[in-house]
Amino acid sequence: MSAVFDSFSRFYASSIGKKILVALTGLMLIGFVFGHLVGNLLIFAGQDAINEYGHLLQTALHGGGVWIARVGLLAAVLIHVVATVSLTKQNNAARPDKYGQHKAQVSSKSSHTMILSGLTILAFVVYHLLHYTVRIGNSFNSDAYKIDLHGEKVHNVYKMVIDGFSWAPASLFYLIAMALLSSHLSHGFSSLFQTLGISTDKSEPVFKKAGYAFAGLIFAGNAAIVLSIWLFGYGR
Amino acid sequence: MSQLNLHLKVWRQNAGQPGHFQDIEAPEIPDHASFLEMMDIVNERLISKGQEPVAFDHDCREGICGMCSMQINGVPHGPEKATTTCQLHMRKFRTGDTIWVEPFRAKAFPVIKDLVVDRGAFDRIQQAGGFISVRTGAPQDANALPIGKVVADAAMDAAACIGCGACVAACKNASAMLFVSAKAGQLNVLPQGQPEKDRRTLGMVRQMDKEGFGNCTNQYECEAACPKEISVRWITKLNRDYAVAAVKEALGNTPKVAGGGD
Numbered sequence: 001m002s003a004v005f006d007s008f009s010r011f012y013a014s015s016i017g018k019k020i021l022v023a024l025t026g027l028m029l030i031g032f033v034f035g036h037l038v039g040n041l042l043i044f045a046g047q048d049a050i051n052e053y054g055h056l057l058q059t060a061l062h063g064g065g066v067w068i069a070r071v072g073l074l075a076a077v078l079i080h081v082v083a084t085v086s087l088t089k090q091n092n093a094a095r096p097d098k099y100g101q102h103k104a105q106v107s108s109k110s111s112h113t114m115i116l117s118g119l120t121i122l123a124f125v126v127y128h129l130l131h132y133t134v135r136i137g138n139s140f141n142s143d144a145y146k147i148d149l150h151g152e153k154v155h156n157v158y159k160m161v162i163d164g165f166s167w168a169p170a171s172l173f174y175l176i177a178m179a180l181l182s183s184h185l186s187h188g189f190s191s192l193f194q195t196l197g198i199s200t201d202k203s204e205p206v207f208k209k210a211g212y213a214f215a216g217l218i219f220a221g222n223a224a225i226v227l228s229i230w231l232f233g234y235g236r
Numbered sequence: 237m238s239q240l241n242l243h244l245k246v247w248r249q250n251a252g253q254p255g256h257f258q259d260i261e262a263p264e265i266p267d268h269a270s271f272l273e274m275m276d277i278v279n280e281r282l283i284s285k286g287q288e289p290v291a292f293d294h295d296c297r298e299g300i301c302g303m304c305s306m307q308i309n310g311v312p313h314g315p316e317k318a319t320t321t322c323q324l325h326m327r328k329f330r331t332g333d334t335i336w337v338e339p340f341r342a343k344a345f346p347v348i349k350d351l352v353v354d355r356g357a358f359d360r361i362q363q364a365g366g367f368i369s370v371r372t373g374a375p376q377d378a379n380a381l382p383i384g385k386v387v388a389d390a391a392m393d394a395a396a397c398i399g400c401g402a403c404v405a406a407c408k409n410a411s412a413m414l415f416v417s418a419k420a421g422q423l424n425v426l427p428q429g430q431p432e433k434d435r436r437t438l439g440m441v442r443q444m445d446k447e448g449f450g451n452c453t454n455q456y457e458c459e460a461a462c463p464k465e466i467s468v469r470w471i472t473k474l475n476r477d478y479a480v481a482a483v484k485e486a487l488g489n490t491p492k493v494a495g496g497g498d
Contacts, residue, residue, distance in 0.1 A: 007486030015411075015451040016441055016478045087451045091409035094343050094450030100245065100257055101310035101336040104408070107455035112408065114453070191454040194468070197476025201469060 015090075016195075018083045023192035025080040030189065030214070032073060033181070037221045040161075043235075044228075047158040051149050054157035081122060088115045111187040117180040124177035131164060138164070162236060165229040174226050182219035189214055240265045240326055243334040244278065246290055249347050257336075260290075267327040271314060272297060272304060274326050275337075290337075291350040299323040299463065302398030305405070306351055307338040312402035312461045320400065320463045340405035344412070344447040355401050357447040358415060364443035365436035366419040368428050387425055394422035396464040406461035409450030414458040416444050417474035418466045424477055434481035441478050 011017035039057075042050040057066055104112065135141045140160045147156040165171050189211030193199045199207060228234040242262040249255025260282075265274050272294050279289035295303035304321040308314035314324045329335065337351065345353040395418075403414035420440050423429030429436070452471060459468045 004486055007482070011482045011486065013445075014441060014478075014482075015445050016475055017482060019451060020475070020479055091411075091450040091453070094410040094448060095341055095408075096343055097255075097341050099307060099310065099338055099341055100247070101307070101338070102408075103310035104455075105311065105406075105457060105460040107408075107457055111453065111455045187454075194454045194472055195452075195475055197472050197479060199469070199472045201467075 012083075015087070018087055019195045021079055022083050022087070023195040025076040025083075026188055026192050028072070028076045029080065030185070030192075032076075033185075033218055034214075037218060040225060041221060043158065043161055043225055047147075047156075047235075048149060050158050050161075051147060051154055051156060055149065055152070055154040058155070077122070077125070081118070084115065084118060108187060110183040111191075114184060114187060117184040120180050121177060121184060124173065124180075127173065128177075131170065132160065135160075140164075158235065161225070162229055162234075165226050166236060168230065171226050171230040175223055178219050178222045178226075182215040185215035185218060186212055238267050238331075239263075240267055240329060240331040240333075242274075242329065242331070245334065245336045246350070247338045248290070248350050249339075251346070251348050255347065255350075265326055267325070267329075269326045270297070270322055271306070271308065271324040271326065272322050291348075291352045293352050294322060297322040300398060302400040305340045305353065305400060305402075307336075307340060307405055309336050312340060312405040313400075313463050317460075318463055318465050320398075323463075340401050342401075342404050342410035342449065344410065344449050345401060345404065353401075355399070357449070358399050358401065358412070360447065361412070361416055361440050361443045362419060365432070365439035366423070368423055368432060370428070381427055383426065391422045391425050394418040394425075394466065394470055397422075397462075397466050398464060400463065402461045402463060403458035403466075404449065406457040407450065407452075408455065408457065409453060411452045411458070412444050412447070412449040413452040413471045413474065414462065414466055414468065416440050417470035420477065421470040421473050424473065433477065434484055437474070437477045437481045438485065441474070 012021065039053055040050075042053050060066065061068070110117070130136045131138070132140070139145070140163075145156045145160050146153050147159070148154075165174070190199075190204070190207040193203070193207045229236065240262075242265055244260040244262050245257045246260055247255055248258045260278060262274065262278050265277060269277065272292070275290060275292055282289045293303050293305050295301045297304075299320040299322060302320075304313075306313070306321045308321065308324070313319060313321045314328070316324050316328055339345075339347050339351045339353050340355075342353075344357040345355055348354050397415060397418040399415060399419075401415070404410050404412050407413075420437055423436065424433050454468075454471075456468050459466065
């Protein structure tokens, strides 16, 4: 047991080991971001559709499913953030004397700002959880946000989302966060295949384009929800 | 032949002391001079004026030894693609240009003097696994060990690395992954490299980390700056080989060593 643990701590202590963990947790979070968007787009299918979906998530595996997902995601986020912060610190220490002139020839702006976009997204996730999951600083936990669905009293996710995005500051912060998430994904998506040792000269351009398409999709889908409610009055 | 009048901003530093940029005027530089010959001319003039010449690394001046370095206008080995500083010619510049000349900067490459840095970290990484252990007796018969053309060509591409350190200099994190991946990869693809593959991969990566290089963030500035055009696919392979070696080390069998001997 301790031999395996020693090996793991050596793996984590190494540059490539940390990066592989960042890539694997990044892959999990990419999967989550996609599923989250698909589920949320049900808002356009009407009140019952999204409320039923919300109820399904809450009651899957007798209410255990949502907690399994939460624990898994929390672990993924923790590993992703702790490892990247530590890698970034090492990167900064690796060049104590800066160049007078340093030109980037091929790398994107997004790839140079991963830690900034990432930490802003982290702050957003905290706000987002307080907003819609813990529901602090609003009345989303009150009886006004309960509704009858097939004879069962369930949480009115639909009304909560509509009311949530009717407030301009929240909508604006969501849009900024989604733009940064999209920037983060535009580098992170194809990057993870390189770190996991999968990229080839033939597949790399495909991963790159898929990453841009995915980043665009995540922004467009999430922004559509916010904008259609906030600016175009959907559901209000 | 035409002549160029150039303004240089050259990094001057003694080991262990803070450095600074010195403005040096370089008038009447022949455009057929190489960058190093331009530096020679500048140094001759400094010496004749009784000033300290600029220290810089150079050796073969044919683009194959990996000794010359210099960050020129923010790019290792200057603006010309797939070219070492010694093969960069002054006709690539215009008269009146200001040229920034700096050392390759990294914690793992301490400045010895001016533009000369200590790249001994690369040697220590090589010593940690960048070799194969063979009996050096009479040479083996040619083609006794068949190697596919594609594999042989790939190994040769990686072996083209001259160890100049441009990859480290170009990387925003001063990561040495392109160098290490080429030196490990050239042996890891060949049958002769198989017996020590895992030990080599783990040893070289661990030494790289120990030397204080940064971590790869997959931006591929190294590939763009490499005078030998080493591909970042070697980094892909190093990541893969490292993952496999680490898992084997963690979960695989450790052979029981018989007692006695040493």
